Amino acid sequence: MSNYTLNFKIEGGDPVSVKCLSNETILDTAKRAGVVIDAPCGGNGTCGKCRIKILSGKSTGEKSKLITDADYSDGWRLACGSKPDSDLELFLPATAQAFQSRIRVTDFSGTREKAAFESLRVSLKELGFENDYGIEKVAVEMTEPTLEDAMADRERLENALIEKTGVSAVQFSLFALRRMPYSLRKDGFKAVCVLRREGETCTALDVLAGDDSAQDSPLYGLAIDIGTTTVSILLVNLKTGDPVTAASGGNAQIRYGADVINRIIESTKPGGLERLQKAIINECLTPLIRRVCINAGIEPEQIYRVTIAGNTTMTHFAIGVPGEFIRLEPYVPAFFKTDPLCACEIGLPVNTGAQVIFAPSIGSYVGGDITAGVFSSMIYNKDTLSLFIDLGTNGELVFGGKEFLMSCACSAGPAFEGGEISCGMRATNGAVEACEIDKETMEPKLRIIGNAGEKAAGLCGSGLIDIIGELFRCGIINAKGKFNVEGKRIVKDDYGGKSYIVAFAADSATGRDIMLTESDIDNFIRAKGAIFSAIRTMLATVDMPQEAIDDVYIAGGIGSGIDIGHAILIGMLPNLPVEKFHYLGNTSLSGAYGMLISDKAVEQVKNCANSMTYLELSSHPSYMDEFVAACFLPHTDASLFANN
């Protein structure tokens, strides 16, 4: 094979030119060159996300079912199924990078996010979790050096700190050491040090010039949630506990597969583990941290403490530890807990001396996102029985209270976050997050994330629940998720299936119809079926009816909320009174937030992990039957949802 050159014209980005190697697909070449193309299916040709358009040149490869004839004639191809047969000029639409490139930054002035964190903070405070993060500012004055007193800066400052604080010795982070000589000379050897106490000694994380503003300036911390599909971070003013700025973006690992299994497989290829770590640290967290710092007007080096919650595999890959034994019997991760790491050890662009604290895992499929989430939901502290559900790419469930905590995990797939849905997207601007459908006209009324007048760009999790719920309520689809009726919004696609057009091309942000296909509905039904059957199996194990559940706490980044009625209607959640349900949002992030502001909270998350048992669903005899029965709208046993 010759070595053809691919010229990528990237929507909203600089062009990239790269020679492809023998036998590489266009997707392979892009991966190698760092050109971001979403491939949630891992390049199997099944998700259809890696659409690129050939502007000039010839390619080889079978026509994908996921490309219409018209689009094919226009030059559209799947990058994973095409190889160059000449030099190529390629157009890479923003939609092909949607999971990663759409960073959403939220500052907290007067938003509902702020209110949510306010109420979390009040609850944490009531339980004694506040402001014990061990970092303080200490102001000192020194005599200036002279020819007669030429003591080095570090020794001079250490002596002053020992005298002021009574510690026996001071260690200095490399960052502090590097900044110190300039800071000391800025204000006549008056300085403000950022210290982390460690028993009798302490570590200086930063040395600031000792003017008033330095003394009063905030200390910052960063809470991080690494989800399989979405990565979210929260910049926090440690002194006040106030969230300052949040940001989220797609997990850049998605181009190596939508689920952890495909990524674990990628990690075993040469250089794979490094690629996955780089995708998290360099491609997700670095730009997100840059964005929140710019938004808040601070330097990344002012971030002195970091907490991370993520599922077991994500935690392994974030620090570059092999996760391949997670997917091989007997499914053992490399670690549950890890000691705090130095930010510089994993290349996180914050203060080099900042400690990075991880929420512990309890098993291969119940990770730090759940232990942190259970902590933040506070169900561990309740006399009543709660069901905690985290709707992520993996669905995790925890059932119990003060007396016991029982957990299990099921593979829901990325549908709740818009993955493996033809027009799916994360809950960012342009996503349809809620929907009502008129039973007569079949016309939808959409709520779209973003500014007034925002056009629909795709469908996020909460929108999918609404649309499918409404289509089912209106009798437009049947219990198997197939279309029953005809109408101007019901179109046949090229492969015998039907689709519902949520927004016509003229009204959409992408210039293409935003639609929901029968295959999408099928994917979603399997996701909701996984969750519902897990709930049923778990209750059966402890021999309890669903009425034993006092409260249901729903977590996950599926949108701004979830319509419980619709979720029950389609058989995703148990048929309980609506007031028993509480939507908590991203509890992995709020758990990491609690750990950020309090060392006691870090201990409590460990305690939650220690007291949690794990139920392996896949080895449970009835789980598969339950799952099959739950893959209907709402269920094969309709009596379970009789009141609706």
Next chain:
Amino acid sequence: MSNYTLNFKIEGGDPVSVKCLSNETILDTAKRAGVVIDAPCGGNGTCGKCRIKILSGKSTGEKSKLITDADYSDGWRLACGSKPDSDLELFLPATAQAFQSRIRVTDFSGTREKAAFESLRVSLKELGFENDYGIEKVAVEMTEPTLEDAMADRERLENALIEKTGVSAVQFSLFALRRMPYSLRKDGFKAVCVLRREGETCTALDVLAGDDSAQDSPLYGLAIDIGTTTVSILLVNLKTGDPVTAASGGNAQIRYGADVINRIIESTKPGGLERLQKAIINECLTPLIRRVCINAGIEPEQIYRVTIAGNTTMTHFAIGVPGEFIRLEPYVPAFFKTDPLCACEIGLPVNTGAQVIFAPSIGSYVGGDITAGVFSSMIYNKDTLSLFIDLGTNGELVFGGKEFLMSCACSAGPAFEGGEISCGMRATNGAVEACEIDKETMEPKLRIIGNAGEKAAGLCGSGLIDIIGELFRCGIINAKGKFNVEGKRIVKDDYGGKSYIVAFAADSATGRDIMLTESDIDNFIRAKGAIFSAIRTMLATVDMPQEAIDDVYIAGGIGSGIDIGHAILIGMLPNLPVEKFHYLGNTSLSGAYGMLISDKAVEQVKNCANSMTYLELSSHPSYMDEFVAACFLPHTDASLFANN
């Protein structure tokens, strides 16, 4: 100015093509592109090391005095004084990269270096410095995980280690965590851990599969001496204390200046500090470490402990801490001591969890090379009075014994290591290291470092002492270092001076005459004058005659040894009986070696530093007069050397 392209054809290397920026010299462009060209003078046009040959194209710039007319016609230019006036094709001879590219690797099977370290080790052992480096191997066996016992690897291993060793907890370096899953599964969950004890807890630095070879395999450590001109490392088998392989190379920072002052100036330019750190870590230490590891057949990750001795400025730059206040009154470094750093913090390519321990400095011009050197010389432990002299780019002196230790520093320049000498080079293969001259014929008899039949490539420090001593003894040069006589080896150079041809072009490795110019002799006389006047001033301060010195210990990498008779003859060393002199070689490296094999030695080096006072020569009233008087052969007061 247009942006011309420079094509460097590099002797012994791959060609490099780079566009130059407006108004850049060829040297500037090379620096920016990472093309190594020596420029010990910092690009001032005074050292003549940056000779390049223009193969095609035109350049502008004044003709340098350091280029002969014949060479100029052939296209030779100084890269620092030339700018392109068209695209250029350039030849970069190996000699222009000699300081950096000539790495010398020594394994210790039967060499005299081995004997030197043997005797050092015996002395260290007598004083109780041996094998207390706190790292051990512990073998453990675990039960293999099953579906019923799916405890994570780290927790499984930690429990086994706690049971075996009685520690309360085990931390894991990131490297150990990354290797662990594979190592555990290689031999049925039998493992050998490399542990560093830290009181009640310990850190696992490595996890090896538990076959017999892993248990018996050595633990490695690395001692490093970072000199201004030369960087030396020593790989040590920690278990036995045996040196395994040594390597040395030029300090790659030399292209930013031969002395610390020029480098400090470079460090204050944008990105300068990072360039200097990169030059040490990436360009010197990384290839040296790679070479010793290849030679010894080990992985760099098997290096679990590192000690570094260097002067104050080199230590600052090695860890990227600003050193600019070292050269500004009141001459205060950023630190004297620094806590052990993690290898990964400074990017040293050894085990990520290895501690890097630095020898402490006591002032801006008496650094860790001297505190480590004084330790290894053991003069601190003697009842008699010793004079310790380190002949480096800075000359440092320490005088005293058990009762007191007094230090001072003088700027000798790089002449002792072959710097700022027209045919100077480090003591590597091809260097003339010793010389006798026949008084009648003026013919020299040379000893050249390397294999039998090695041709002369240049002159190293010990060779310079011999040649100048012999020229003076034979009456070929006078007390001012000028040539007195004519002869076939005495040639006039283009600028009115004369030179002695040490090796004719036909017998030289470079194809050019290896010569010693009057300007070289002048440079060397100033270097030896700086040392001798420092000795005189120091003795005057404590009001002692030179006869009070019981022993003189000479350190420094000036060659394989030093001819004391010649050194006294030219007035470099005091006129004392020859048996009082002891050549110790590189004591900075041997001090770092002591610190490597013993934590007690680390403490003792700190004690040496604490008990050492510093005499500032530049502020001493008589130093300048002493220096001027010492800039003759042997001295203006010839009576000082009357017995010779």
